[in-house]
Amino acid sequence: MNFEQFLMSKDVLLEKELKRAEQSRRENEDLVDALVRLGSIEEEILIPLKAEFYKVPYIQLKDTKIDIEIIRKIPAKFVYHYNFIPVGVSGTKIKVATADPLDIQTMDDIKLMLHSDLEVVLAGRNDIAAALKRFYGVGAETVAKMIEETETATIKIDIPEMQAQDIDDHGEDASMIKFVNQILLEAYRDRATDIHIEPFEDELRIRYRIDGVLYDTSLPPSIKNFHTGIVSRIKIMANLNIAERRSPQDGRIKIKMEGNDLDLRVSVLPTAYGESVNIRLLSSYSMLMSLKELGISDNDLDILQETIRKPYGMILVTGPTGSGKTTSLYACLTRLNKIEKKIITIEDPIEYQIKGISQIQVMPKIGLTFANGLRSMLRHDPDIMMVGEIRDRETADTAIRIALTGHLVFSTLHTNDAAGAITRLIDMGVEPFLVSSSVECIIAQRLVRVICPECKTEVTCEKELKKHLGFLGGGKKDKVYIGKGCEKCKFTGYQGRTAIYEMLVINDEIRDLIVKRVPANIIKKKALENKMVTLRNNGLDKVREGVTSLEEVTRVTQV
Numbered sequence: 001m002n003f004e005q006f007l008m009s010k011d012v013l014l015e016k017e018l019k020r021a022e023q024s025r026r027e028n029e030d031l032v033d034a035l036v037r038l039g040s041i042e043e044e045i046l047i048p049l050k051a052e053f054y055k056v057p058y059i060q061l062k063d064t065k066i067d068i069e070i071i072r073k074i075p076a077k078f079v080y081h082y083n084f085i086p087v088g089v090s091g092t093k094i095k096v097a098t099a100d101p102l103d104i105q106t107m108d109d110i111k112l113m114l115h116s117d118l119e120v121v122l123a124g125r126n127d128i129a130a131a132l133k134r135f136y137g138v139g140a141e142t143v144a145k146m147i148e149e150t151e152t153a154t155i156k157i158d159i160p161e162m163q164a165q166d167i168d169d170h171g172e173d174a175s176m177i178k179f180v181n182q183i184l185l186e187a188y189r190d191r192a193t194d195i196h197i198e199p200f201e202d203e204l205r206i207r208y209r210i211d212g213v214l215y216d217t218s219l220p221p222s223i224k225n226f227h228t229g230i231v232s233r234i235k236i237m238a239n240l241n242i243a244e245r246r247s248p249q250d251g252r253i254k255i256k257m258e259g260n261d262l263d264l265r266v267s268v269l270p271t272a273y274g275e276s277v278n279i280r281l282l283s284s285y286s287m288l289m290s291l292k293e294l295g296i297s298d299n300d301l302d303i304l305q306e307t308i309r310k311p312y313g314m315i316l317v318t319g320p321t322g323s324g325k326t327t328s329l330y331a332c333l334t335r336l337n338k339i340e341k342k343i344i345t346i347e348d349p350i351e352y353q354i355k356g357i358s359q360i361q362v363m364p365k366i367g368l369t370f371a372n373g374l375r376s377m378l379r380h381d382p383d384i385m386m387v388g389e390i391r392d393r394e395t396a397d398t399a400i401r402i403a404l405t406g407h408l409v410f411s412t413l414h415t416n417d418a419a420g421a422i423t424r425l426i427d428m429g430v431e432p433f434l435v436s437s438s439v440e441c442i443i444a445q446r447l448v449r450v451i452c453p454e455c456k457t458e459v460t461c462e463k464e465l466k467k468h469l470g471f472l473g474g475g476k477k478d479k480v481y482i483g484k485g486c487e488k489c490k491f492t493g494y495q496g497r498t499a500i501y502e503m504l505v506i507n508d509e510i511r512d513l514i515v516k517r518v519p520a521n522i523i524k525k526k527a528l529e530n531k532m533v534t535l536r537n538n539g540l541d542k543v544r545e546g547v548t549s550l551e552e553v554t555r556v557t558q559v
Contacts, residue, residue, distance in 0.1 A: 003032065006053050012041055030100075033125065043124040051122050056101050058122035061085060061131040062487070068135075070094065074114070076136045076220065082110055085131045090119045097123035097131075133186075134218055176226070180233045184264075184279075186217070188257045190490070193281055193322075197234075199227050199274035210490075211449045211497050212322065231268065231275045238266040246270055252349075253279075265349060282351055291331050294324075295498035297541065300533070303503055304441070308332050313440035314403040316390075318415040324447050324499050325412045326351050329386055332410060333357060336384055344380060346373040347388035362388070370395040374402060387411040393429040400430060403438040416558075417535065418444040418504035419524040422514055436506070436514040444502040446535055446556040448548045449494035455486040456546070481546045498547060500539040500557070504532055 001009070004018055017040040032050070035041050051058035067088035074086050084098040094116045100106070101120040111118050123131075183206060187195045192208035199205075204224045206217045223230075235242045238251025253264040265280040291301060307315060315332070317325045330352060333343060337356050348362035348370075358380070360373050370387055371394040377385055389412050390396045403409040415421045421442045425435050458479050483493025504510070504527050513523050528534070533541075539553035 003050065003053050007041070007046075007049060010049060012045055012049065017041075036125070043126050047122060047124045047127075054102060054122075056120070056122050059087070059097060061087075061097060061123050061127045064097075066131065066135065071135045076132075078113060079132060079136070082106055083125070083128060084110065085123070085128050085135070087121070093117045093119040095119040095121065097121050097128060099123060099125040099128060136218075136220060176229050176233050179226075180230060180237075183217075184255070185257060187279075187281060188262070191496075195277075195279040195281070197230065197277040197279075199224075199271065199276060201273055204230075211492070211494055212447055213449075213492075227274055231277055234266060234277055234279070235268065238264075240266070240268065245275055263351075289327060289331050291335055294328060294331055295542075295547075296501055297533070297538065300501055300503045300538075303505060304332070304443070305335075307441040307505070308336060308408070310408065310440060312403060312406045312408055314400060314409045314411065314438045315440055316411055316413055316421050316442045318413045318418060318421045318442060318444045319446060320414060322447070323445055324497075325445065326388070328443065328445060328499070329410050329412065330354065333384070333386060336408075341383045342381060343384045343386070344377045344382045345386035345388070346370055346377065347386070371398045374398045378402065382407060384408045385410070389413070390425075390428075396425055396428050396430050397434075400425075400434050400438045404434070415444070417520075417524065418442040418502045418532075419520040419527065420444075422523060423520045426514075426517065432515050432517055436511040439506050441506060442504040444504075444535055445499050446539075447497045447499055448539060448542065448552040448556055449492075450496045450498050450547055451481050451549060452483040452486060452489035452493055452495040454488040454495075455484040455493065456481050457484050480543055480550055482549050493549075494552075498542070500535055500542060500553070502533065502535045502538065505530070 008015060008018070017035065017038075021034040021038055021040060032046065036043050036046060047058050064087060066085070070086045070088055079085060082098075084096045087095040087097055089095065094114055096110065096118055098106075098120060099122070101122050107118060107120060183195065187208050190208055190210055192210050193212075194209035196207040196209070196214070197204070198207070202224070203221070204219070204227045206219055207214045208217060209215075232242045234253075235249070235251070237253045240249045240251045248270065249268045251266045251268075253266060255262050255264060260283060263282040265282065267278045267280075269276045269278070291304065296304065307313075317328050319325050326347075333345070334354065337343060337354065339356075343357045344360070345357060346360040346362060350359050350361050353359060360368070360377070362368055362370060362373065370389070370391065374385070374387060374395070375398060385402065385407055387395065387399050387409065390399060399409050399411055413421045413424055415424050419442075421444075422435060422439070425439075426432055459482055460479060483489060483495075485491035485493045489495040504523075506514075507530065509526055509530070510523060513526060524532075534557075536553065536557040539548065539557055542548045543550055543553055
């Protein structure tokens with residue numbers, strides 16, 4: 001009985017799945033590896049069965065304490081080449097974990113290179129890959145190769161073609177190209193929205209922003225020596241000037257990752273220790289959502305749908321950078337995007353192209369500002385217009401006057417809450433009567449992380465915390481949820497994000513207060529009397545529903 005027959009006897013593999021794996025097996029690929037790649041069997045189930053069949057011990061590296069000293073003594077190039085991870089020293093032997101302990105030739109090579117006898121244990125390939133990344137750093141093998149290349153030749157950077165590049169981790173490109181590709185691919189697989197490449201005096205740090213929070217990336221220390229090459233590679237991909245290192249530069253890269261098209265926004269900033277790079281990853285999937293997918297409560301959704309059906313007026317979305325304002329505006333425009341409506345937007349930048357909508361990119365260098373663009377857009381007979389952001393009095397005046405002349409205008413502002421947007425417009429110099437006459441609705445929003453469904457756990461809410469948050473209810477309502485942390489969420493307890501909202505509808509009472517120039521807190525108080533739900537309370541509703549945690553709500557909102 002071979003191993004494949006053994007798996008079928010254990011009822012974990014069907015004969016048709018075995019035949020499919022045989023037909024789609026890659027060159028030099030083990031049949032069992034093909035089964036895992038195709039999803040016919042999970043590696044967590046396969047490894048114990050493989051250990052049972054071949055009578056070898058196995059370990060789960062994620063639960064095993066690995067000796068850092070032995071890791072430091074064995075070069076990255078060596079462990080990547082033979083695909084093993086040193087675990088520690090067992091007596092006079094070095095304990096190593098490999099996915100193929102029966103490969104005698106490879107084991108002999110490792111034994112010869114380490115000048116030591118081996119204690120070999122079985123581990124999954126994915127488990128080994130994760131351990132290599134954790135202990136040696138992302139792209140450690142590539143960095144080791146670059147170090148060798150710099151001793152004999154300069155690194156070659158190829159200029160890419162203008163069409164979208166296909167990024168994967170199987171290419172045979174030059175080392176620098178491969179390393180940058182690995183960084184991009186790793187960020188994509190981790191669901192990162194931003195990559196930060198930051199030089200400091202004694203290190204180069206690369207961080208990923210995942211679900212709104214920055215996480216450090218494990219990197220080999222020698223990567224600091226290749227900072228200039230990494231930045232040059234990214235500049236060439238973004239069609240920027242590699243010779244200019246004193247001025248900020250902005251660019252764009254279109255790439256394909258694992259079959260998905262991505263738009264990368266690149267910003268290069270000169271700092272004391274070299275150029276810092278920020279890369280924002282944008283995809284059509286993450287940007288284009290329906291109103292129901294945004295996380296708006298049923299009551300607020302009814303209010304928003306009624307507001308956007310009005311023939312004219314202004315709808316403002318407020319919040320800090322990265323709070324999902326543009327996504328909310330796109331959802332509104334998508335709902336209104338019909339053949340009988342002419343919709344034009346002016347944005348900086350255009351984050352996602354929507355079919356059927358005319359979109360304009362701001363270009364201050366040639367005089368195409370938000371205010372100038374708005375005036376030109378009027379000549380195209382639009383019904384609905386969107387301004388990416390109101391930044392100054394000229395843009396605010398123009399947008400408001402357009403809203404007063406029979407157009408529906410959407411825009412964003414940077415304020416802490418909904419009522420603060422009114423004060424902000426008046427501070428810009430807009431007359432209060434114009435604000436009260438034009439603005440129909442102001443939406444404040446924040447993004448909160450969603451509890452990972454795989455490790456979601458019910459806990460009892462502490463009384464003091466419940467009292468502080470105003471968390472009402474008894475019995476089952478005293479229960480809240482947390483994410484314990486698992487592989488699916490990379491042990492953060494969260495996976496994905498949703499929005500919480502504060503929706504201020506401008507009625508006659510609010511209009512009177514605006515004209516009187518009353519402070520924002522008075523306007524907010526009146527809105528609360530009219531049953532407006534604050535950001536904090538909307539977040540608490542999501543805590544009660546088990547969507548997010550109390551910690552997340554307190555992190556992004558204030559009382």
